[in-house]
Amino acid sequence: MSEKLLNWDEVLIGGAIKDPGNSKSYETGSWRVERPVWNPESCIQCMFCWVYCPDSSILVDENGKMSGIDYDHCKGCGICVEQCPTKPKSLAMLLEADAKGKSEEDLRKEVFSK
Amino acid sequence: MALLNELAKKKEGLVNGHRLCPGCTHSVIMRQVLAAADTDKYDIVVAAATGCFEVSSGLYPYTSWNIPWIHNAFENAASTISGVEAMYRLWKKKGRTDKDVRFIALASDGGTYDIGLQALSGAIERGHRFLYICNDNNAYQNTGNQRSSATPFGASTTTSPNGTVLQGKSQPKKDIMSVLEGHHMQYLAQASPSNWRDLMNKVKKALDVDGPTYLNVIEPCTTGWGFPQNKSIEIAQLAVDTCVWPLYEIEEGKVKINYKPKNKLPVEEYLKPQKRFAHLFKKGNEHLIEEFQKQTDRHWEWLLKREESGVSY
Amino acid sequence: MGKKVALTGNEAAAHAIRQINPDVVAAFPITPSTPIPQNVAQFIADGEMDTELVTVESEHSAMSACVGAAAAGGRVMTATSANGYALMWEILYIASGSRLPIVMAVAARALSAPLNIHGDHSDIMGGRDTGWIQLIAENSQETYDNLIQAIKIAENKDVMTPALGAFDGFNISHAIEIWELEDDNKVKEFVGEYTPLYPLLNTKEPVTHGAWAPPDWYFEHKMNQLEGLLNAKDVVVKVGKEFGSAFGREYGLYEAYKMDDAEYVIVAMGSVCGTTKDVVDSLRENGVKAGLLKIRLFRPFPYKELADALSSAKAVAVLDRVSPAGAQGGALFTEIRSALYDANSRPPVINYTYGLGGRDTQPQHINSVYDKLKTIAETGKVDKQFDCLNLRGTWG
Ligand code: SF4
Numbered sequence: 001m002s003e004k005l006l007n008w009d010e011v012l013i014g015g016a017i018k019d020p021g022n023s024k025s026y027e028t029g030s031w032r033v034e035r036p037v038w039n040p041e042s043c044i045q046c047m048f049c050w051v052y053c054p055d056s057s058i059l060v061d062e063n064g065k066m067s068g069i070d071y072d073h074c075k076g077c078g079i080c081v082e083q084c085p086t087k088p089k090s091l092a093m094l095l096e097a098d099a100k101g102k103s104e105e106d107l108r109k110e111v112f113s114k
Numbered sequence: 115m116a117l118l119n120e121l122a123k124k125k126e127g128l129v130n131g132h133r134l135c136p137g138c139t140h141s142v143i144m145r146q147v148l149a150a151a152d153t154d155k156y157d158i159v160v161a162a163a164t165g166c167f168e169v170s171s172g173l174y175p176y177t178s179w180n181i182p183w184i185h186n187a188f189e190n191a192a193s194t195i196s197g198v199e200a201m202y203r204l205w206k207k208k209g210r211t212d213k214d215v216r217f218i219a220l221a222s223d224g225g226t227y228d229i230g231l232q233a234l235s236g237a238i239e240r241g242h243r244f245l246y247i248c249n250d251n252n253a254y255q256n257t258g259n260q261r262s263s264a265t266p267f268g269a270s271t272t273t274s275p276n277g278t279v280l281q282g283k284s285q286p287k288k289d290i291m292s293v294l295e296g297h298h299m300q301y302l303a304q305a306s307p308s309n310w311r312d313l314m315n316k317v318k319k320a321l322d323v324d325g326p327t328y329l330n331v332i333e334p335c336t337t338g339w340g341f342p343q344n345k346s347i348e349i350a351q352l353a354v355d356t357c358v359w360p361l362y363e364i365e366e367g368k369v370k371i372n373y374k375p376k377n378k379l380p381v382e383e384y385l386k387p388q389k390r391f392a393h394l395f396k397k398g399n400e401h402l403i404e405e406f407q408k409q410t411d412r413h414w415e416w417l418l419k420r421e422e423s424g425v426s427y
Numbered sequence: 428m429g430k431k432v433a434l435t436g437n438e439a440a441a442h443a444i445r446q447i448n449p450d451v452v453a454a455f456p457i458t459p460s461t462p463i464p465q466n467v468a469q470f471i472a473d474g475e476m477d478t479e480l481v482t483v484e485s486e487h488s489a490m491s492a493c494v495g496a497a498a499a500g501g502r503v504m505t506a507t508s509a510n511g512y513a514l515m516w517e518i519l520y521i522a523s524g525s526r527l528p529i530v531m532a533v534a535a536r537a538l539s540a541p542l543n544i545h546g547d548h549s550d551i552m553g554g555r556d557t558g559w560i561q562l563i564a565e566n567s568q569e570t571y572d573n574l575i576q577a578i579k580i581a582e583n584k585d586v587m588t589p590a591l592g593a594f595d596g597f598n599i600s601h602a603i604e605i606w607e608l609e610d611d612n613k614v615k616e617f618v619g620e621y622t623p624l625y626p627l628l629n630t631k632e633p634v635t636h637g638a639w640a641p642p643d644w645y646f647e648h649k650m651n652q653l654e655g656l657l658n659a660k661d662v663v664v665k666v667g668k669e670f671g672s673a674f675g676r677e678y679g680l681y682e683a684y685k686m687d688d689a690e691y692v693i694v695a696m697g698s699v700c701g702t703t704k705d706v707v708d709s710l711r712e713n714g715v716k717a718g719l720l721k722i723r724l725f726r727p728f729p730y731k732e733l734a735d736a737l738s739s740a741k742a743v744a745v746l747d748r749v750s751p752a753g754a755q756g757g758a759l760f761t762e763i764r765s766a767l768y769d770a771n772s773r774p775p776v777i778n779y780t781y782g783l784g785g786r787d788t789q790p791q792h793i794n795s796v797y798d799k800l801k802t803i804a805e806t807g808k809v810d811k812q813f814d815c816l817n818l819r820g821t822w823g
Pocket residue numbers: 035036052053054055056057058069073074075076077078079080081137
């Protein structure tokens with residue numbers, strides 16, 4: 001994530017950026033206090049979470065279906081959880097601190113078996 | 115409108131890694147806009163005004179834009195896009211490109227209702243082909259929530275604060291749609307990211323007009339308005355369901371309301387969850403809520419009458 | 428072959444624009460430069476050029492549209508004066524910081540208040556630090572020649588910096604002079620084609636223009652920008668020579684008029700140089716070693732070359748067509764004095780403000796300056812470092 005700081009005679013003139021979408025390398029996932037956990041079992045693939053996510057963090061497979069969450073960028077706002085029509089079955093928030101060191105599978109069980 | 119699964123397969127014009135606040139709807143709106151654009155048919159170039167979205171998505175050496183994007187200053191998104199579009203016409207005339215390119219100018223209410231109004235008016239009058247999108251977050255949020263002419267009546271901002279003598283902004287919100295309607299442009303509309311299908315339809319329609327078009331979009335701001343970051347879409351929906359933010363379009367002067375809530379909610383439902391309106395609920399301030407309701411109803415009824423009459427220019 | 432024409436300075440600028448045939452012109456009328464967009468509009472209406480003209484609703488939008496158009500990818504020009512230039516101010520910095528080689532004609536005029544539509548240099552001197560190349564013409568011929576050269580200077584790959592070609596409002600903009608209008612094709616050939624660096628309209632390679640630079644980056648960008656501006660100095664000389672071989676009128680950084688052995692020297696820019704030359708001629712006839720150093724390139728300021736050019740001077744007077752506004756002297760004065768600080772011979776330098784708001788400056792006024800310089804050289808004493816020419820009442 002650390003950017004290379006260029007000298008004055010190395011920067012592109014006019015401050016232009018010729019590397020479209022390079023902010024992807026800036027990982028806003030570190031901002032997160034809570035994380036959404038997804039349950040594919042009850043997901044109805046409505047894609048509402050995708051259309052409302054401010055951080056393009058709902059992962060999509062080649063069929064245009066929801067396939068998970070991009071934790072490198074998800075800021076943990078919780079909009080997806082609020083807008084999921086199956087709420088609270090397919091998406092739920094969990095404190096980051098409680099997610100540490102656990103696999104997605106384990107988290108899923110922990111969150112959705114309750 | 116294609117199914118969301120289809121739209122989700124498209125390469126996104128705006129990517130993540132931007133620095134907008136968690137739960138900010140700027141990017142939600144833009145993602146919906148770019149998803150709706152028929153990018154198989156045409157390419158999009160964006161000119162952005164200075165503001166939250168601009169500083170968050172173009173922070174050297176990073177850009178969140180996968181499409182050509184230019185930021186010039188605060189008040190000149192419309193004049194900047196005028197220049198870009200003029201150059202495009204020249205390129206077309208001289209055969210320098212065979213691409214079909216459409217243009218979007220992007221600003222918030224500060225850059226639209228206030229400091230950018232003159233440039234916008236000029237660009238519309240000149241007839242440039244562009245879609246101007248105002249993400250209306252009801253105040254100058256990039257500098258920390260100062261009142262704008264888009265700030266609603268009663269809202270407390272840092273320059274229209276609630277105090278012991280004054281209770282937030284004492285003037286009503288400017289009706290920018292009516293201001294712009296006077297330009298007799300072919301298409302302008304008001305939309306909300308909560309109603310994505312409606313928003314997307316409007317974007318598609320606007321981008322196909324060979325001339326200036328305008329889209330006014332409510333852009334709930336978690337920090338400025340004071341609501342939890344997971345509630346942004348809900349707040350937008352409440353604005354729509356209370357008719358504080360009617361979804362409508364004006365096509366060749368004819369008003370069409372795109373959504374009439376079956377159960378029009380009282381404005382309290384919209385005001386209550388937001389800190390900027392908290393003081394309105396204090397004892398003795400009931401009349402302010404009444405006034406808010408009155409302003410909302412007046413506008414809504416006027417819209418209904420406009421629609422019913424079917425008048426156009 | 429060129430032909431002699433009797434036209435105004437504004438028409439000279441308009442003809443330069445017609446022959447350059449830029450891709451986009453965005454302009455707003457303001458006295459005294461109004462005839463430029465008017466003429467351009469007529470040329471377009473008559474099919475003599477195929478520029479896209481954006482008739483904006485303000486100068487702020489004029490420069491904003493110029494920035495948009497130039498970033499989109501192509502050659503862009505505009506024209507303005509005074510308050511219009513001031514209204515552009517914010518965007519002038521953005522044009523130069525974004526390295527967009529826009530070329531602007533400025534009929535230099537006084538700034539309000541009080542409102543005054545006549546010539547002086549308040550506008551361009553106020554904007555001297557906006558990062559633009561500034562070329563200043565003495566007459567219509569130079570107005571025309573400078574704008575044509577400005578295109579090549581601004582677009583030079585080592586420069587890539589916007590440039591303005593200024594000429595005095597009314598004195599030049601509205602005065603009919605005889606000057607040489609060159610052949611359309613020769614001008615076209617001289618300015619050549621322009622290939623923009625990263626056009627927005629090249630949608631295959633999406634570029635981001637105008638990202639904000641945090642403290643980690645801003646400084647580097649500004650110094651990168653400065654290098655481009657400084658590079659303009661050599662390019663001005665190079666293009667001036669090329670122009671000379673193409674059209675027979677060669678240009679440099681400045682014009683040294685009877686400077687070889689000059690002891691009493693006026694340093695000035697703009698139309699006052701014409702009057703000054705006449706005075707120098709008559710003084711020379713009487714054996715007075717008078718000279719004129721006429722500034723052509725004000726930004727970047729060629730301080731070394733100008734200091735060298737002043738090496739024989741025993742006393743120097745700098746004429747500023749702008750108020751010192753609280754500085755030690757006018758904009759040109761402070762530059763010249765600073766340039767001479769490192770010179771071997773440091774002649775006394777005095778400063779006059781003249782011609783504000785269109786006030787006439789006549790040979791008698793210029794003569795009084797040379798008289799003063801003679802006295803200073805003879806006595807070695809400067810009683811007044813700053814004074815005004817043709818002001819009612821005594822200053823200071
Ligand atoms: S929590 Fe917010 S950022 Fe994360 S996936 Fe859900 S909507 Fe996107």
